[in-house]
Amino acid sequence: xxxxxxxxxxxxxxxxxxxxxxxxxxxxxxxxxxxxxxxxxxxxxxxxxxxxxxxxxxxxxxxxxxxxxxxxxxxxxxxxxxxxxxxxxxxxxxxxxxxxxxxxxxxxxxxxxxxxxxxxxxxxxxxxxxxxxxxxxxxxxxxxxxxxxxxxxxxxxxxxxxxxxxxxxxxxxxx
Ligand SMILES: [Fe+2]
Ligand SMILES: [Fe+2]
Numbered sequence: 001x002x003x004x005x006x007x008x009x010x011x012x013x014x015x016x017x018x019x020x021x022x023x024x025x026x027x028x029x030x031x032x033x034x035x036x037x038x039x040x041x042x043x044x045x046x047x048x049x050x051x052x053x054x055x056x057x058x059x060x061x062x063x064x065x066x067x068x069x070x071x072x073x074x075x076x077x078x079x080x081x082x083x084x085x086x087x088x089x090x091x092x093x094x095x096x097x098x099x100x101x102x103x104x105x106x107x108x109x110x111x112x113x114x115x116x117x118x119x120x121x122x123x124x125x126x127x128x129x130x131x132x133x134x135x136x137x138x139x140x141x142x143x144x145x146x147x148x149x150x151x152x153x154x155x156x157x158x159x160x161x162x163x164x165x166x167x168x169x170x171x172x173x174x175x
Contacts, residue, residue: 004105004114005064011098012055013069018091019048024074025084032081034146036153040135044088046175051121053170058117060171081146082139089132096125117168124163 002010026041059066078084099121106114142148167174 002105004102004109004111005059005062007102007105008055008059008114009065009067009069011102012052012067013071014095014098015048015052015055016069017071017074018095019045019052020071021074021091022048022088024076025078025088028076028078028084029081034081034150036150036157037081037146040153040157041084041088050167050170050174051124053172053174054168056171057169062113080143082136082143085132085136085139089129089136092125092128092132096122096129099125120163120166120168127161127163 022041022045026038026045029035029041030038056066056068075087078087099118103115103118103122106112106118138152139146139149142152
């Protein structure tokens with residue numbers, strides 16, 4: 001069985017892959033002149049990059065080996081404008097399972113410092129699944145008039161994420 005350190009190094013690759021996937025989604029929307037959707041996913045990409053760098057900082061702090069990984073190629077073409085958000089929600093669900101598995105590994109190893117580190121990511125996943133589900137619901141409702149999704153995002157986005165305050169430090173500083 002993988003140790004917590006091995007598993008966390010794998011997770012760094014998943015977080016960077018999630019970041020690349022969100023850039024690919026942002027570029028898809030940018031190319032279609034859907035600037036609010038593009039901005040939303042460019043921002044998500046930065047957040048995923050920050051998640052990876054928080055994990056890098058944790059490994060640096062605990063004097064464990066850090067492996068900066070190659071990442072899986074993102075999906076770059078989509079059947080329609082709703083498909084990227086469906087993909088994003090699937091990705092967030094998969095990451096939630098990975099983060100939960102990391103918390104379980106830490107707990108089973110009796111490593112409470114590592115377990116506590118994972119708690120912030122569990123909260124973050126709850127928030128991300130909730131907001132991505134909401135966006136998917138809006139996209140499905142407005143799939144014949146995506147410009148109304150742009151209006152929705154212009155109106156609803158930009159609120160502060162209260163989780164930012166308690167976020168773990170990121171190597172080199174969070175972007
Ligand atoms: Fe993440
Ligand atoms: Fe995420």
